[in-house]
Amino acid sequence: MLNSDSFALTLSCPNQPGLVSVVSSCLYEASGNITEAQQHDDTITGRFFMRVVFTLQDRARHKALMFANMEKIAKQYQMNWHITDRTRKKRVLIMVSRFDHCLVDLLYRWRIGELIMDIAGIIANHPKELYAHIDMQEVPFYYLPITPETKTTQEEKLQSIIEETQADLVILARYMQVLSSNLSQKLIGHCINIHHSFLPGFKGAKPYHQAFERGVKLIGATAHFVTSDLDEGPIIEQDVTRVTHSDTPADFIRKGRDIERRVLAQAVRDYIQDRIILNGSKTVVFGD
Numbered sequence: 001m002l003n004s005d006s007f008a009l010t011l012s013c014p015n016q017p018g019l020v021s022v023v024s025s026c027l028y029e030a031s032g033n034i035t036e037a038q039q040h041d042d043t044i045t046g047r048f049f050m051r052v053v054f055t056l057q058d059r060a061r062h063k064a065l066m067f068a069n070m071e072k073i074a075k076q077y078q079m080n081w082h083i084t085d086r087t088r089k090k091r092v093l094i095m096v097s098r099f100d101h102c103l104v105d106l107l108y109r110w111r112i113g114e115l116i117m118d119i120a121g122i123i124a125n126h127p128k129e130l131y132a133h134i135d136m137q138e139v140p141f142y143y144l145p146i147t148p149e150t151k152t153t154q155e156e157k158l159q160s161i162i163e164e165t166q167a168d169l170v171i172l173a174r175y176m177q178v179l180s181s182n183l184s185q186k187l188i189g190h191c192i193n194i195h196h197s198f199l200p201g202f203k204g205a206k207p208y209h210q211a212f213e214r215g216v217k218l219i220g221a222t223a224h225f226v227t228s229d230l231d232e233g234p235i236i237e238q239d240v241t242r243v244t245h246s247d248t249p250a251d252f253i254r255k256g257r258d259i260e261r262r263v264l265a266q267a268v269r270d271y272i273q274d275r276i277i278l279n280g281s282k283t284v285v286f287g288d
């Protein structure tokens with residue numbers, strides 16, 4: 001449950017003995033009380049990863065000291081670090097094309113309070129009429145049509161919306177247009193896509209048909225950070241389900257919808273709870 005009075009610290013640095021003590025002492029000296037702590041040693045890269053959720057006895061008095069202490073140890077131990085103040089909900093933009101099952105699922109989980117976030121807008125490359133059956137409540141809707149000729153202009157409008165809405169996260173909830181290298185580089189670590197296959201298998205726009213032709217017995221879905229390399233970004237969450245010889249491509253698509261919904265929701269939950277740390281081309285995900 002999001003403790004709205006807490007902070008979340010995520011960090012990575014070259015590994016060495018005593019780092020947990022260094023971090024916990026740094027917070028304690030600023031009246032910090034740790035409520036959750038997880039760490040990981042990547043023995044291949046020699047890097048250390050840590051997630052700490054903590055409160056301060058007196059925020060107003062001790063917040064500046066806490067940041068100053070963190071600056072000091074971060075310099076000393078070459079840390080990449082980030083602190084989220086969880087009194088502010090993360091702001092997300094949801095992008096969608098024709099298939100709306102992931103959009104509907106995220107809206108439902110948000111409406112019932114499972115995903116504690118602010119939805120700053122829904123962006124689609126199809127007109128709002130296509131989604132008339134969806135209760136978007138008061139969420140702003142942006143229609144951004146795109147063709148190969150208008151892609152640059154469309155992406156400029158998209159970037160303006162991202163800036164104006166101060167979005168922390170862009171969710172590609174079956175948005176079926178490839179973001180340019182320029183835009184995907186600007187969104188590194190802040191844009192999550194749901195790919196409808198168990199990557200690295202079956203990249204591209206039609207993975208279920210590829211899987212059917214291959215005769216697989218398992219299909220899956222993958223939530224990953226978006227990079228300029230299509231379907232190659234750091235993986236956050238994956239899941240699979242069984243299919244059989246009697247399943248048609250339509251059955252693959254039907255069974256796949258449930259996996260896509262579940263996997264994307266989990267990845268969004270991990271993100272808004274500051275559970276993900278990038279580790280090169282991979283991720284460290286501190287689960288709940």
Ligand SMILES: Nc1nc2c(c(=O)[nH]1)N[C@@H](CN(C=O)c1ccc(C(=O)N[C@@H](CCC(=O)O)C(=O)O)cc1)CN2
Pocket residue numbers: 172175176177178179180181184193194195196203204205226227228229230231232233
């Ligand atoms: N820079 C990135 N952009 C996007 C990624 C990504 O990984 N990096 N993922 C896609 C989603 N996706 C698969 O999960 C995907 C979407 C679209 C295509 C594709 O070939 N699209 C065609 C147009 C298809 C159409 O109009 O229906 C194209 O863009 O030419 C492949 C994979 C989202 N963006």
